[in-house]
Amino acid sequence: MIGSILAGAAGVTAATVSAGLVWRRQAQREVARGLAIASPQAIVEEQFVRIGGIEQWIGIRGEDRGNPALLVLHGGPGAPFSMFTPAMRAWEREFTIVQWDQRGAGKTLGRNGKAGCGPLSFARLVADAIEVAEWTRAHLQPAPLVLLAGSMGNLIGAPLARRRPDLFAAYVATDFGVDGRNEVLSYEVTLQRLRAAGDARGVRELEAIGADPSRWDLRAWQRKQRWILRTDPRMREVGRSLLMRSILTAPGYSLRDIRDLQAGMTYSAEQLFAEYMRHDARREGTRFELPFFLFQGDDDVFTATAPAQEFFAEVQAPHKEFALIRDAGHFAAFTRSEQFFQELCLRVLPRVTGERGSRRTVVESLAAVESGVCIRLDDGRVLEGAIVEVEGDRLVFEHRPSPFHAQARGTEAMAPPPESIAIRSIAGYVDPQGRWRALPIAD
Numbered sequence: 001m002i003g004s005i006l007a008g009a010a011g012v013t014a015a016t017v018s019a020g021l022v023w024r025r026q027a028q029r030e031v032a033r034g035l036a037i038a039s040p041q042a043i044v045e046e047q048f049v050r051i052g053g054i055e056q057w058i059g060i061r062g063e064d065r066g067n068p069a070l071l072v073l074h075g076g077p078g079a080p081f082s083m084f085t086p087a088m089r090a091w092e093r094e095f096t097i098v099q100w101d102q103r104g105a106g107k108t109l110g111r112n113g114k115a116g117c118g119p120l121s122f123a124r125l126v127a128d129a130i131e132v133a134e135w136t137r138a139h140l141q142p143a144p145l146v147l148l149a150g151s152m153g154n155l156i157g158a159p160l161a162r163r164r165p166d167l168f169a170a171y172v173a174t175d176f177g178v179d180g181r182n183e184v185l186s187y188e189v190t191l192q193r194l195r196a197a198g199d200a201r202g203v204r205e206l207e208a209i210g211a212d213p214s215r216w217d218l219r220a221w222q223r224k225q226r227w228i229l230r231t232d233p234r235m236r237e238v239g240r241s242l243l244m245r246s247i248l249t250a251p252g253y254s255l256r257d258i259r260d261l262q263a264g265m266t267y268s269a270e271q272l273f274a275e276y277m278r279h280d281a282r283r284e285g286t287r288f289e290l291p292f293f294l295f296q297g298d299d300d301v302f303t304a305t306a307p308a309q310e311f312f313a314e315v316q317a318p319h320k321e322f323a324l325i326r327d328a329g330h331f332a333a334f335t336r337s338e339q340f341f342q343e344l345c346l347r348v349l350p351r352v353t354g355e356r357g358s359r360r361t362v363v364e365s366l367a368a369v370e371s372g373v374c375i376r377l378d379d380g381r382v383l384e385g386a387i388v389e390v391e392g393d394r395l396v397f398e399h400r401p402s403p404f405h406a407q408a409r410g411t412e413a414m415a416p417p418p419e420s421i422a423i424r425s426i427a428g429y430v431d432p433q434g435r436w437r438a439l440p441i442a443d
Helices: 002-019 021-035 082-093 106-117 122-140 151-163 181-197 200-209 218-231 233-249 255-277 305-314 337-353 359-367 403-409
Strands: 043-051 054-062 069-073 096-100 145-150 170-174 292-297 320-325 373-377 382-391 394-399 419-422 426-430 436-438
Touching: 021 082, 021 233, 043 106, 043 122, 054 082, 054 106, 054 122, 069 122, 069 151, 082 096, 082 233, 082 337, 096 122, 106 255, 122 145, 122 151, 122 255, 145 151, 151 170, 151 255, 170 337, 181 200, 181 218, 181 305, 200 218, 218 233, 218 255, 292 305, 292 337, 305 320, 320 337, 337 426, 337 436, 359 382, 359 426
Parallel strands: 069 096, 069 145, 145 170, 170 292, 292 320
Antiparallel strands: 043 054, 054 096, 373 382, 373 426, 382 394, 394 419, 426 436
């Protein structure tokens, strides 16, 4: 999925980079300044580690190496997420982010070449991922390790979490594709959009490959993916503002790295396409022996939202939570990184750290803050104002008028009336340092 999008972007960048090396160096320096970490407890490393018999690239960043670690499994296939580090910079306050260029991808491909990486299979990538997780735990101990898998990364992440739940405190899935139904749905939606737009060429190309994914070869599938990118408003903007800029300005990427990035996506797609098309997330069952979280964009065409919700309903786990990322399609973690980070802080961190205590005590302390508070409810609403009363299992919240709302209306700001809220419905709050904090798990 991501590979077919990035391949087009990377193909354009070769000419763009050659014509704008000065701009690129300046942009890289600017991004690097924004990524600087000054904390004495920080960890910023990148190295090649011997995994699965070859040298594989691993990068680690975080403001406090004692924080829980987040092992990121990228999608593609073969499309590293390390280029999205600027979008994840805020996450590094609460997590140590571990990026890994998988076998056949990015800097790992550049170090070993195709002959050194192949042949590829998802089983081999799972075996590598187990070694990466074991190395990470040993390197960052005693920090707990959370697994975050995006898009095709879940074809590695789900079996990894099932087979070695002892390695992880939780499994977080996003851009989750369930089975071949995703391909059917994305084909239908894209064909409808092309017809509505009167795009005769697009209609001809999609009708030519047919509606049956089992009959597609790699070229046909990539053609369908490209038409999704052209017809989906969200993804068109993602291609321009996120993917292209990330490839061009990533501080750790040389021109050779960009070539390796493109080569890795092409190579990985050729090696893994047939296996991907046979994928069915239910084949290994729907039980996980660790907390399971699924954060999905509410309008994802590449990995359809509805099948992901249906799969989540079938999951059995010690604890599970689902969150829709608002106004997001594919790449929800990077296009809506602030909300995604909130979900990580308010849903995942409490389960990882095991913090327990009195929710009412925390609420009472918030009520004593004269300058006001910002809270988030389980339904996703973020409220600013003051807690004016706490009684029993409820509180009275007095809203503050919104200056933006008043300016838009051209009238004096009008705040909603005070609201009675159940304490159990509060997911978290912003602390004095401006960080989202979850209320304790239980009284």
